[in-house]
Amino acid sequence: MKFTTLGYKGLGAVLAASLAGCGGFSLGSLNPWSGPVERGRMVPADATEYACDGGKRLVVQRLPGAVMIMFPERDFRLDQAAAGARYTNGSTTLLLNGDQVSLEEEGVVTFTACRKAPA
Secondary structure (H helix, E strand, O other): OOOOOOOHHHHHHHHHHHHOOOOOOOHHHHOOOOOOOOOOOOOOOOEEEEEOHHHOEEEEEEEOOEEEEEOOOOEEEEEEOOOOOEEEOOOEEEEEEOOEEEEEEOOEEEEEEEEEOOO
8 A cells, every 4th residue: 555645835836726616615725914904894785775974874775664784894674664764673763855765773863863864
């Protein structure tokens, strides 16, 4: 029985070749000194982006009888209240008033004077 010895370089080449087929893998991702790669969040085509006071952005996707609020770190659903232009989940409320939108969280208005962002 004959054994073949692979040196560190040979083992690294085999490892790199075997991982090259994995989606999203690159040798640069193995660099311990590189920081995390931030990717911009995609806004769905049927969502509306609003520019609000204080330079804040709010993304709202309308659904039948509800809306989805989309933040970079999370999304959540608000159901339509009886009033029609008001959506809530009990702790967060979105108010639509003509072309303006505002968002209230836990009784505090966090996004105000929001208007459709220029495309």
